[in-house]
Amino acid sequence: MITVKNLFHSYNKDGNYQVKDVSFDIEKGEVFGFLGPSGAGKSTVQNILTGLLQLQQGEATLGGYDVKNMSKDMFNKIGMSFEQSNVYSKLTAKENLHFYGKLFDNPTRDPMELLKLVGLADKADIRAGEFSKGMKHRLTFARSMINNPEIWFLDEPTTGLDPSIAADIKDIIKQKNKEGITIFLTTHNMFIADELCDRVAFIVDGEIKLIDSPENLKLQYGDKLVKVEYFQGDQVLQKTLSIVLPEDKELLRNIIENHEIRTMHTKEATLEEIFIKVTGRGLI
Amino acid sequence: MFKRIWIIFIRDLKVNSKDFISLYILLIPILFAVCINLFAPGINDTTINLALIEGENQDQVEYLQRFAKVELFKNTEEIEKRVEKRDAIIGIIPKIDGYYLMSQGDESQGIVDYAKLLVSFYELDIDTEDSKGELMEFGRSVPPLKKSLVNTSILFISVLGGMLIALNIVEEKVDNTISAINLTPTSRTSFVLGKSVIGVLYAVFGSIALLFITGFGRVNILQLLLILLVTSLLSILVGFIQGLTNTDIISAAASIKLLFLPLIAGVLSIEILGDKWQKFFYWNPFYWAYKGNDIILAKSGTWGQILVYSGLVLLLSGIVFIFLAPKIRKGLE
Numbered sequence: 096m097i098t099v100k101n102l103f104h105s106y107n108k109d110g111n112y113q114v115k116d117v118s119f120d121i122e123k124g125e126v127f128g129f130l131g132p133s134g135a136g137k138s139t140v141q142n143i144l145t146g147l148l149q150l151q152q153g154e155a156t157l158g159g160y161d162v163k164n165m166s167k168d169m170f171n172k173i174g175m176s177f178e179q180s181n182v183y184s185k186l187t188a189k190e191n192l193h194f195y196g197k198l199f200d201n202p203t204r205d206p207m208e209l210l211k212l213v214g215l216a217d218k219a220d221i222r223a224g225e226f227s228k229g230m231k232h233r234l235t236f237a238r239s240m241i242n243n244p245e246i247w248f249l250d251e252p253t254t255g256l257d258p259s260i261a262a263d264i265k266d267i268i269k270q271k272n273k274e275g276i277t278i279f280l281t282t283h284n285m286f287i288a289d290e291l292c293d294r295v296a297f298i299v300d301g302e303i304k305l306i307d308s309p310e311n312l313k314l315q316y317g318d319k320l321v322k323v324e325y326f327q328g329d330q331v332l333q334k335t336l337s338i339v340l341p342e343d344k345e346l347l348r349n350i351i352e353n354h355e356i357r358t359m360h361t362k363e364a365t366l367e368e369i370f371i372k373v374t375g376r377g378l379i
Numbered sequence: 380m381f382k383r384i385w386i387i388f389i390r391d392l393k394v395n396s397k398d399f400i401s402l403y404i405l406l407i408p409i410l411f412a413v414c415i416n417l418f419a420p421g422i423n424d425t426t427i428n429l430a431l432i433e434g435e436n437q438d439q440v441e442y443l444q445r446f447a448k449v450e451l452f453k454n455t456e457e458i459e460k461r462v463e464k465r466d467a468i469i470g471i472i473p474k475i476d477g478y479y480l481m482s483q484g485d486e487s488q489g490i491v492d493y494a495k496l497l498v499s500f501y502e503l504d505i506d507t508e509d510s511k512g513e514l515m516e517f518g519r520s521v522p523p524l525k526k527s528l529v530n531t532s533i534l535f536i537s538v539l540g541g542m543l544i545a546l547n548i549v550e551e552k553v554d555n556t557i558s559a560i561n562l563t564p565t566s567r568t569s570f571v572l573g574k575s576v577i578g579v580l581y582a583v584f585g586s587i588a589l590l591f592i593t594g595f596g597r598v599n600i601l602q603l604l605l606i607l608l609v610t611s612l613l614s615i616l617v618g619f620i621q622g623l624t625n626t627d628i629i630s631a632a633a634s635i636k637l638l639f640l641p642l643i644a645g646v647l648s649i650e651i652l653g654d655k656w657q658k659f660f661y662w663n664p665f666y667w668a669y670k671g672n673d674i675i676l677a678k679s680g681t682w683g684q685i686l687v688y689s690g691l692v693l694l695l696s697g698i699v700f701i702f703l704a705p706k707i708r709k710g711l712e
């Protein structure tokens with residue numbers, strides 16, 4: 096559905112690349128995640144694919160259309176939720192969706208239905224200028240669905256939202272994916288990536304370091320860990336120990352022999368721990 | 380394409396009609412017109428004064444009041460006294476088989492004729508609806524001050540149309556919504572045209588309203604439309620550029636105000652400077668627009684002249700466009 100080959104991008108066209116030799120393919124119906132720290136070039140790649148930024152070097156296709164000279168018709172099939180919400184402050188939530196929907200040629204969704212979906216139904220007639228940051232973000236998110244897109248770009252869809260709303264948004268994304276929609280998601284939140292994505296790409300300083308499914312990554316890179324709680328006198332102590340490292344194994348044996356165990360679980364490494372291991376840097 | 384131009388225009392209209400600054404701009408043509416009527420003697424506003432006897436013929440008084448300032452007096456002697464006092468008043472006094480006019484003798488022939496005609500028209504039971512001609516303007520020419528005020532106002536209104544466009548572009552910039560529009564099948568041309576419609580319609584309807592209120596409603600509207608459209612092109616261009624290069628409404632409006640300089644220069648050069656200076660203003664599109672409007676308002680413009688003037692405005696705006704188009708294209712990305 097999306098193919099990208101040897102993509103380079105330099106904002107100042109000075110040989111200083113913010114995106115370097117990026118290549119990947121996204122299958123139809125897949126949720127593909129771009130995971131990387133701030134400034135890694137995630138939004139830049141998304142903006143090149145949607146045509147917001149000119150493609151400078153490399154090749155990219157979107158649903159069979161060449162990104163270099165994208166047909167207007169392609170825009171009927173894509174939707175994008177922007178990282179920074181961008182809605183008309185002087186229009187109400189409903190007017191915003193209504194106006195935007197009319198710019199498409201294909202059947203669009205009912206604004207009220209979308210507002211209900213993101214929890215803004217009771218705010219439909221309030222000007223977006225009076226909205227909080229999170230409300231504007233949800234409106235931007237709702238707007239990206241109005242033309243029933245086949246390819247859906249989500250730039251940081253849950254950033255800055257409170258957990259219960261973030262959970263709603265995650266459910267909507269899962270639901271859409273079930274309907275067969277291809278999703279390209281950008282985030283620096285590894286929980287989101289882990290939970291939603293079929294595959295993730297780790298991107299740092301404009302370069303993709305690795306692409307794989309979260310499950311594979313955990314099998315491949317994650318040491319098996321054991322989290323153990325035990326009694327020492329009346330105290331409950333807790334330790335997380337590797338079952339690979341010799342000194343941890345020794346310690347674990349020691350605990351089991353000499354103490355009463357309260358709980359003991361194996362624990363997988365998180366995507367974040369893997370990210371740090373692979374790229375040598377954190378996600379923030 | 381037309382669908383999207385329309386949708387974008389309607390959105391702008393909706394926003395502008397709710398916003399204080401743009402609403403104010405929308406009302407300016409009416410405000411201008413009212414001010415011109417107040418301060419410049421108009422063609423509707425007849426300056427002829429008539430003196431009649433009170434209660435002698437109420438029907439006639441009512442008829443004449445529609446076309447002249449009527450003062451009422453008790454009897455013929457009072458009218459006589461009044462007529463002697465000031466020059467521009469004419470007494471209308473009954474005699475056995477009709478009326479005679481009493482004047483001081485130094486009134487202009489036009490005024491006396493006007494009074495005579497009014498009385499005859501009343502006697503013949505002729506009303507304005509019966510006229511094929513211009514009863515209201517009989518014997519008088521359009522006052523030059525009023526004409527040039529109306530002309531200048533029309534040019535102002537077209538610049539304000541550009542300001543309205545700039546306001547709407549600034550709104551898109553501040554809200555960062557152009558990128559969202561760019562992800563719909565809306566072509567850049569549709570967007571630019573959609574955003575321009577409000578400026579053009581404002582210039583057209585604002586000017587026509589101004590003309591009707593100030594009593595120029597019977598000029599050749601088609602000729603005026605042609606000049607208006609080409610003048611608006613310039614305002615649209617400047618509106619777009621300022622909208623795209625400024626991030627707040629105030630600085631955009633301030634930059635657009637600079638357009639008033641060539642506008643005023645064009646007007647003043649024609650109204651004040653002698654023939655030998657005129658060639659120094661040929662570069663100025665407002666100069667030609669003013670000239671075109673002038674003959675339209677005087678109802679002396681032929682289509683040939685109007686085409687030449689609007690052609691010149693178009694040419695000069697075209698040159699400006701060639702310089703500004705790349706900037707506009709870049710700003711919309």
Ligand SMILES: Nc1ncnc2c1ncn2[C@@H]1O[C@H](COP(=O)(O)OP(=O)(O)OP(=O)(O)O)[C@@H](O)[C@H]1O
Binds near residue numbers: 132134136
């Ligand atoms: N308009 C621009 N002009 C110049 N440089 C830019 C521009 N936009 C982004 N950059 C640079 O390009 C690099 C990648 O930015 P990008 O926005 O793609 O990062 P990101 O991965 O989306 O980060 P975040 O997680 O903060 O959204 C950064 O170094 C940034 O400074």
Ligand SMILES: [Mg+2]
Binds near residue numbers: 139
């Ligand atoms: Mg980003």
